Amino acid sequence: MKETRSSAPQRRNTWQREAVREALREHEGFVTAQELHRILEDADQRIGLATVYRSLANLAEQGEADTMRNADGEHYRYCRTEDHHHHLVCRRCGATEEITDPVVEQWAERVSSQHGYTDISHTLDLFGLCRECSAA
Amino acid sequence: MKETRSSAPQRRNTWQREAVREALREHEGFVTAQELHRILEDADQRIGLATVYRSLANLAEQGEADTMRNADGEHYRYCRTEDHHHHLVCRRCGATEEITDPVVEQWAERVSSQHGYTDISHTLDLFGLCRECSAA
DNA sequence: ATGAATGCAAACTCTTTGCACATTG
């Protein structure tokens, strides 16, 4: 079993922490710690990779960032509650539409809490054939 | 960038592959490759860990297994429901609930067709902390 | 026979950690 990760909520303000938050904030969508580290270094911010990991984990803990995990690792995204959306992707040509609809959000929230779950997040993607590809 | 993993769909029947499928089938909920390997060895099935990894990846590819990933790694579960359903998974302990609800299905259908898409499918998973883990 | 699957161990990737040093409050 693994212990709950809970490194104490940072109590000092360092430029590193602020740089990470800022870089994350400026990034659209999800990024991994490594990608963000690369981004920072490319912007001439000399910062340790471990620090980026620590900062991101911390931001996520504080609820300032969402996380998502896939084979490439943990991905972080700055939480702007407005931008939660889903994708409708064409199986054939890859065209993508962004879907935003409070209906699902509420549904997810409701269903989850009915099962006693808290701190909910969800992934939802739609796949189909877009108009053009449907015709073809 | 990472390539889409697609090791050719197994063409031979080995007892190892069958053992993995069977062990997975008998297991309730999600298991990791390592856990399953341990289970197999405890049942006096001498089998390589790599083989378990390969077999599971393959089962998932074939649609015989669902996968879910958290900090402890990739978790596999035998697909037993024919019906379309979704999962509500505990981020911490991996507990899983199956969700079936026509609401989302209809929503997906409606939204997609509004965008001109046809032949719709979708993936939807909810993540949160189950009652026990919320308490902890 | 013949090439795909296995097993083992080494290699990899992502992430965490120990510790000396720098910084913040």
Added chain:
DNA sequence: CAATGTGCAAAGAGTTTGCATTCAT
């Protein structure tokens, strides 16, 4: 000045891969 954060490099954990061997077909 005291404690906390950083940086680095080493350690961990999980997963993948190279290659010789075994085995299904």
